[in-house]
Amino acid sequence: MDIKEKIKQIEEQIENTVKEIKSSRTAQEIKMKFLGKSGEISSLMKNMRDVPPEERPNMGKLLNALRQWTEERFDKLESGLKTIELAKRYADEKIDVTMPGQVAPDGAYHPTTLVTRELIDIFLGMGFEIFEGPEIENDYYNFTALNTPKDHPARDMQDTFYLAENLLLRTQTSSGQIRVMENKKPPIKILSPGKVYRSDDDATHSPMFSQLEMLVVDKGLTLCDLQGMLDEFVKKIFGREVKTRLRPSYFPFTEPSVEVDVSCFECGGKGCRLCKGTGWIELGGAGMVNRRVLAGCGIDPDEYTGFAFGLGIERIAMFKYGINNIKLLYEGDTRFLKQFKG
Ligand code: PHE
Numbered sequence: 001m002d003i004k005e006k007i008k009q010i011e012e013q014i015e016n017t018v019k020e021i022k023s024s025r026t027a028q029e030i031k032m033k034f035l036g037k038s039g040e041i042s043s044l045m046k047n048m049r050d051v052p053p054e055e056r057p058n059m060g061k062l063l064n065a066l067r068q069w070t071e072e073r074f075d076k077l078e079s080g081l082k083t084i085e086l087a088k089r090y091a092d093e094k095i096d097v098t099m100p101g102q103v104a105p106d107g108a109y110h111p112t113t114l115v116t117r118e119l120i121d122i123f124l125g126m127g128f129e130i131f132e133g134p135e136i137e138n139d140y141y142n143f144t145a146l147n148t149p150k151d152h153p154a155r156d157m158q159d160t161f162y163l164a165e166n167l168l169l170r171t172q173t174s175s176g177q178i179r180v181m182e183n184k185k186p187p188i189k190i191l192s193p194g195k196v197y198r199s200d201d202d203a204t205h206s207p208m209f210s211q212l213e214m215l216v217v218d219k220g221l222t223l224c225d226l227q228g229m230l231d232e233f234v235k236k237i238f239g240r241e242v243k244t245r246l247r248p249s250y251f252p253f254t255e256p257s258v259e260v261d262v263s264c265f266e267c268g269g270k271g272c273r274l275c276k277g278t279g280w281i282e283l284g285g286a287g288m289v290n291r292r293v294l295a296g297c298g299i300d301p302d303e304y305t306g307f308a309f310g311l312g313i314e315r316i317a318m319f320k321y322g323i324n325n326i327k328l329l330y331e332g333d334t335r336f337l338k339q340f341k342g
Contacts, residue, residue, distance in 0.1 A: 181297035217306030254287025284311030
């Protein structure tokens with residue numbers, strides 16, 4: 001075939017191909033197909049060897065022109081497409097800097113956490129140290145060492161989740177008292193917050209709840225020291241005008257044992273719905289550490305005395321924030337929780 005004819009054919013082929021190209025990337029790829037080593041133009045160049053010498057200069061000129069034309073044709077196409085692509089990218093990625101930002105929802109501390117921190121802060125200010133015991137406890141620490149051996153009727157006070165014969169979910173943070181006293185010589189001043197478990201479930205009871213345990217062991221401590229510390233504590237948490245009252249009670253690990261009440265911080269003691277008309281709100285259990293418990297931990301009860309106090313944290317949160325169902329504290333409903341944002 002005539003070389004001019006062939007060139008024309010290639011040019012037409014290129015024009016047809018170019019029409020179909022939609023992206024600068026494809027333009028570049030196809031260009032290489034025509035101009036690359038195995039492309040048609042290159043193979044024409046290779047055929048020069050078979051052309052009679054007198055025709056070579058002319059043919060070389062024509063092929064070089066074709067080569068150059070092809071290159072320019074594709075470069076033009078590529079740069080045109082690049083301009084369009086860039087404009088499209090700018091349009092797609094356009095941001096309106098005057099638009100209000102997307103506010104990431106921020107969390108709030110859980111009311112139980114808020115109250116726990118407040119309680120801990122008060123006691124840390126009085127020189128207490130924190131001790132955290134295990135939630136899975138031996139029967140010994142949860143009961144026996146707390147003067148509540150097997151078959152002791154006081155075991156019925158707390159419906160226990162047993163995991164095995166001697167393994168249970170602790171029913172009280174009092175188990176921590178033993179762990180501390182076994183390992184530390186008096187003076188002892190510890191605070192033990194944590195989750196406890198009881199098979200109990202209604203509007204004011206949950207199978208899992210939190211307690212805060214306080215234990216002080218030293219020489220010459222009496223019930224008056226306990227009451228003095230409780231007075232100071234309730235004033236800090238509920239307000240200066242709040243008073244405490246100790247009522248006789250029973251716990252196997254304290255002797256004497258008391259129930260600690262505070263004068264109602266809602267009505268000031270006159271009687272209202274919060275205190276059910278009594279003027280008093282029950283705060284927790286307390287007492288002087290039973291001699292048998294001290295002795296069992298290797299502490300001489302003739303030399304040392306101690307007092308302990310335990311309260312339910314959710315109960316305090318419910319009173320403090322006017323929450324009427326303990327379940328609200330465990331459901332994780334953000335409509336409830338966001339009300340506690342500081
Ligand atoms: N552990 C007791 C309870 O859960 C409370 C308590 C703690 C009583 C410390 C006396 C001393 O009911």
